[in-house]
Amino acid sequence: MKRAIAITTSFTRELFSGSEEVSSDGLFKFFGKIFRALSNIVYSLLGFGILILAWQIISKSSADGLPTPIATFQVLWELVKDPFYDYGPNDKGIGLQLGSSLARVFTGFFLGSLIAIPIGLLMGANAFCRKVFYPIVQILRPVSPLAWFPIGLVAFQSASKATIFIIVITSLWPTLINTAFGVASLPDDHKNVAKAFGFSKWKYLTKVLLPFSLPHIITGLRLSIGVAWLVIVAGEMLSGGMGIGFFVWDSWNALSLEKVISAILIIGFVGLLLDKGFSYLEKKVTFSV
Amino acid sequence: MSYLKIEDMEITFNSLKGSFTAVKNINLEIEKGQIVSIIGHSGCGKSTILNAISGMVFPKKGKVTLNEREIKGPGPDRGIVFQNYSLLPWLTVYQNIYEAVDAALASKPKAEKKELVEKYIKMVNLWEHREKHPKEISGGMKQRVAIARAFAIDPEVLLLDEPFGALDALTKASLHIELLKLWNLTQRSKTIVMVTHDIEEAVFLSDRIVVMNNGPAATIREIEEVHLPRPRNKIDTVNLPEYKSIRERLLSLLVEKVEIDESDFYKEKVA
Numbered sequence: 023m024k025r026a027i028a029i030t031t032s033f034t035r036e037l038f039s040g041s042e043e044v045s046s047d048g049l050f051k052f053f054g055k056i057f058r059a060l061s062n063i064v065y066s067l068l069g070f071g072i073l074i075l076a077w078q079i080i081s082k083s084s085a086d087g088l089p090t091p092i093a094t095f096q097v098l099w100e101l102v103k104d105p106f107y108d109y110g111p112n113d114k115g116i117g118l119q120l121g122s123s124l125a126r127v128f129t130g131f132f133l134g135s136l137i138a139i140p141i142g143l144l145m146g147a148n149a150f151c152r153k154v155f156y157p158i159v160q161i162l163r164p165v166s167p168l169a170w171f172p173i174g175l176v177a178f179q180s181a182s183k184a185t186i187f188i189i190v191i192t193s194l195w196p197t198l199i200n201t202a203f204g205v206a207s208l209p210d211d212h213k214n215v216a217k218a219f220g221f222s223k224w225k226y227l228t229k230v231l232l233p234f235s236l237p238h239i240i241t242g243l244r245l246s247i248g249v250a251w252l253v254i255v256a257g258e259m260l261s262g263g264m265g266i267g268f269f270v271w272d273s274w275n276a277l278s279l280e281k282v283i284s285a286i287l288i289i290g291f292v293g294l295l296l297d298k299g300f301s302y303l304e305k306k307v308t309f310s311v
Numbered sequence: 312m313s314y315l316k317i318e319d320m321e322i323t324f325n326s327l328k329g330s331f332t333a334v335k336n337i338n339l340e341i342e343k344g345q346i347v348s349i350i351g352h353s354g355c356g357k358s359t360i361l362n363a364i365s366g367m368v369f370p371k372k373g374k375v376t377l378n379e380r381e382i383k384g385p386g387p388d389r390g391i392v393f394q395n396y397s398l399l400p401w402l403t404v405y406q407n408i409y410e411a412v413d414a415a416l417a418s419k420p421k422a423e424k425k426e427l428v429e430k431y432i433k434m435v436n437l438w439e440h441r442e443k444h445p446k447e448i449s450g451g452m453k454q455r456v457a458i459a460r461a462f463a464i465d466p467e468v469l470l471l472d473e474p475f476g477a478l479d480a481l482t483k484a485s486l487h488i489e490l491l492k493l494w495n496l497t498q499r500s501k502t503i504v505m506v507t508h509d510i511e512e513a514v515f516l517s518d519r520i521v522v523m524n525n526g527p528a529a530t531i532r533e534i535e536e537v538h539l540p541r542p543r544n545k546i547d548t549v550n551l552p553e554y555k556s557i558r559e560r561l562l563s564l565l566v567e568k569v570e571i572d573e574s575d576f577y578k579e580k581v582a
Contacts, residue, residue: 220385
């Protein structure tokens, strides 16, 4: 009986550890993985091919109202070739602009999370807090964070700080709601273990509540950083001065649609990286039952 | 004065549809070191009685006393093995037991607590699996972790809520033996109260069996004494005439019709 258990568990361990020994089975799986990765690349290339073709057709038929893909990629190359030059306040490299936007996004996101996670924990764990805070969340969540910009300006007397302020507001809602949901869905079984064995408040928080809700919290953070990255572009169009949003607006004023489209591509790529980073984290902390 | 005593207990639950009485008129006295099973159909309030002893639910009427002290809430003098193992999935086998020991025996030095955990992991033969997470081990192994966790806090009373219900017959049999071994290793000093719906399990393990009436507002139907000699084993014990007679007695109490007779067969109606 015990022997049978030992054999099955070692078998399952091999199945799930991604087999370190090279067996014919392992080799087969390895090539399977490579094949899947390659076919995914082919699919992506096909999609982008269709997009670029459509772009080419539209730009030709609009009598060059829209720049052609080739012209745009040349400008994009010029931008990324030397990303960190600094020729005064109105002429900085794309890398510096991106860096300034990312710094604002992360500052706002960090401060927002610092507020949202504890309130989310409270709302999830305590029915009183949930009833008190939930109506506020419902009213404020649908408001575009840009509407807070004037309040930020009054409060901080600085456009840059007001931009960070709207990112803080943006980052609140998804994190808060997911955290509260995660905590509220803690099964009674886990609570009973803590009760039966007399877990202290601290042990309950660190060994039961947080490990259970962490995957939900990270999901919230992932959604928050996504929305923050959306909002920063619009925010910097309002605030001006520096950043990728300002760069888009500045390029439009200079009538360079090539630069605008290049910026769109760069913004999309950075957004993708942010999302991938957080979904990696999400997988890391998710326990399986 | 008996060790664990339930006096005229009534437990009601409040729901949206109004209040619901789970059990009433429960009187039960349990001696120290006894193994007592509570048996009955689903929904007869077996688990409710166990939860009242554990301190998770409170009686509306009557009281539960342990060593003449009224039970006011959960405490480390009572260890619980839950129906569905209730291991924390993000902790390893070792950590699951350690965190419980650390919480229940907070005042002991760390080295002593670690020693305890290791001792009980070895006792249930899970030493090689101590670094695994619950998802990586079988149901039987999970239940052994849960039993080790309950024993490791060295409680006076062990409460088992349908502990072997989800296991196959072979695993169940070997865990019965393991439970009795652990009980023997602690000089049969621990009192065990177990909820089950398995008649043979109840007869094999217990000194006394509490048979419940059907709910709602379930009461105790009768209490059977089991005088089978210990140590018991799965071959000799089950062949004793007393084992068979108690099993049949319980069967007739719990199952209305033990046999199928001619009248149960489907007969074509003649129109």
